[in-house]
Amino acid sequence: PREDDPQHTMELFIQDLDALIDQHARGRQVRVVGHSWGAMLALAWANQHGHKASHIAAAEPGVLRPEAWKPFTEKMQSMQTFGNMLRAIPLFLQMPFVQSRDGHESMDFVMTGFMRMGTEGSPYLCSGESLPTQASIQRAGYASFDTMLTPYMDDPARWNFDFTGGLAKYSGKLLLLSSSCSFLGTDWQQKYHLPYLPAQTKHVHLQNAGHY
Numbered sequence: 001p002r003e004d005d006p007q008h009t010m011e012l013f014i015q016d017l018d019a020l021i022d023q024h025a026r027g028r029q030v031r032v033v034g035h036s037w038g039a040m041l042a043l044a045w046a047n048q049h050g051h052k053a054s055h056i057a058a059a060e061p062g063v064l065r066p067e068a069w070k071p072f073t074e075k076m077q078s079m080q081t082f083g084n085m086l087r088a089i090p091l092f093l094q095m096p097f098v099q100s101r102d103g104h105e106s107m108d109f110v111m112t113g114f115m116r117m118g119t120e121g122s123p124y125l126c127s128g129e130s131l132p133t134q135a136s137i138q139r140a141g142y143a144s145f146d147t148m149l150t151p152y153m154d155d156p157a158r159w160n161f162d163f164t165g166g167l168a169k170y171s172g173k174l175l176l177l178s179s180s181c182s183f184l185g186t187d188w189q190q191k192y193h194l195p196y197l198p199a200q201t202k203h204v205h206l207q208n209a210g211h212y
Contacts, residue, residue: 008144010044010148014044014045033059034059034061039060039062040061040062042056044163055172056170060188062184063192064163064164065162065193070157076153079123084114084117104141111141111142112139115140116137124210171200174202179205179206181210182210185210
């Protein structure tokens with residue numbers, strides 16, 4: 001079921017993940033693996049509920065602290081080239097023909113197409129690398145993205161989430177993965193995230209690899 005837009009909040013995402021973990025863990029400590037946005041969510045959850053995890057693997061989280069949001073949005077905006085906009089025209093032409101059951105399919109179709117345009121080379125992958133276009137991203141959720149992230153993209157100063165402040169209490173193992181080709185790779189993680197992660201964090205740099 002689709003949630004109303006006001007219910008798309010970071011706190012609700014954390015609560016949902018916590019409820020999911022409680023449902024399956026049944027009182028046992030868990031091992032949590034997150035990638036990209038999922039790594040952000042995993043650490044945001046651990047920021048509040050770290051005592052429930054024995055191991056966390058975070059693969060290239062995007063933004064964990066407020067000061068990283070502005071450079072992140074600037075990079076994202078620089079990726080919206082005129083060429084990409086031209087490539088997106090067919091998506092908008094196909095919108096009227098997308099079958100709809102809940103009213104979200106048309107915009108989800110366009111956003112999924114946009115995201116599939118970022119599956120070749122820079123800024124996420126190594127030169128010459130690409131992901132299978134159809135298999136890489138099945139369906140993006142436009143309403144969630146538009147409610148949760150667009151306001152902060154428009155005004156980066158509004159992003160005040162710190163997903164690291166409570167991690168000092170986390171005593172389990174923490175693995176941070178970064179790649180050599182992604183703009184969210186090793187340099188980004190070392191500059192914006194690693195200094196604020198627990199001392200037991202193990203940072204593994206993957207050579208000749210991209211964000212995916």
